[in-house]
Amino acid sequence: MIYTKGLKKSFGKLNVLNGIDSHIEKGEVVCVIGPSGSGKSTFLRCLNLLEEPTEGQVIFEGNDITAPKTDIAKVRQKMGMVFQQFNLFNNMTILDNITVGPIRVKGLSKEAAEAKAFELLDRVGLREKAGSYPRELSGGQKQRIAIVRALAMDPDVMLFDEPTSALDPEMVGEVLDVMKALAKEGMTMVIVTHEMGFAKEVGDRVFFIDQGIILEEGTPDEIFNHPKNQRTQDFLSKVL
Ligand code: ADP
Numbered sequence: 001m002i003y004t005k006g007l008k009k010s011f012g013k014l015n016v017l018n019g020i021d022s023h024i025e026k027g028e029v030v031c032v033i034g035p036s037g038s039g040k041s042t043f044l045r046c047l048n049l050l051e052e053p054t055e056g057q058v059i060f061e062g063n064d065i066t067a068p069k070t071d072i073a074k075v076r077q078k079m080g081m082v083f084q085q086f087n088l089f090n091n092m093t094i095l096d097n098i099t100v101g102p103i104r105v106k107g108l109s110k111e112a113a114e115a116k117a118f119e120l121l122d123r124v125g126l127r128e129k130a131g132s133y134p135r136e137l138s139g140g141q142k143q144r145i146a147i148v149r150a151l152a153m154d155p156d157v158m159l160f161d162e163p164t165s166a167l168d169p170e171m172v173g174e175v176l177d178v179m180k181a182l183a184k185e186g187m188t189m190v191i192v193t194h195e196m197g198f199a200k201e202v203g204d205r206v207f208f209i210d211q212g213i214i215l216e217e218g219t220p221d222e223i224f225n226h227p228k229n230q231r232t233q234d235f236l237s238k239v240l
């Protein structure tokens, strides 16, 4: 579903991604781990062109989306993104947060968009929050809404950037449960996470990113139980 070839990203003189070759298959759950500042968010943001790669290619569903003629808006419709800080529209109700994209970008009727929104709200148990504003929700509820908002666009892949890092501990589980359910349904997911237990349980593959490259990748068993690289071992010894 996604390939990257020699992906590089620099900010001025700072080389953040130093050549990432990767592939993400349809239906796969890839968890991305690594030290703070190693380029995990930048990698994710390059996949949907929130950051423009400096060099290299991103091939999405067979198309080189780093080519100049790419319709970036179209690509982003197919790639849902969930951020650490939720990024909901604070001046809109929950229902409007969910329906604004489908109505404005995909041209759905209000009725169709709302029907879909309620169906998704039911799936995360938040139908009764449709008329509320983001400030009236807990962090865990906001993040479940952010996931629903992304799903309302019918994406082919979901990108998550530390979706539980801003949450109080007691709310982490409710968000991870929604993500687990999505994984079970076969959604293709790329998840930057510090939740090693989740990565072990739900991940099909794990990328360990360090200093802007994938230093090691493998199944959760390979990465967590038999890491080959010393730097992977050092990182895991600190977080496990
Ligand atoms: P991670 O998500 O692994 O913590 P990031 O991808 O956020 O790492 O950042 C990697 C490095 O790139 C950091 O040194 C960060 O300060 C830098 N960086 C990220 N985004 C920008 C930006 N927009 N401008 C300048 N530097 C950036």
Ligand code: MG
Pocket (backbone or CB within 6 Å): 040, 041, 042, 162
């Ligand atoms: Mg980050």
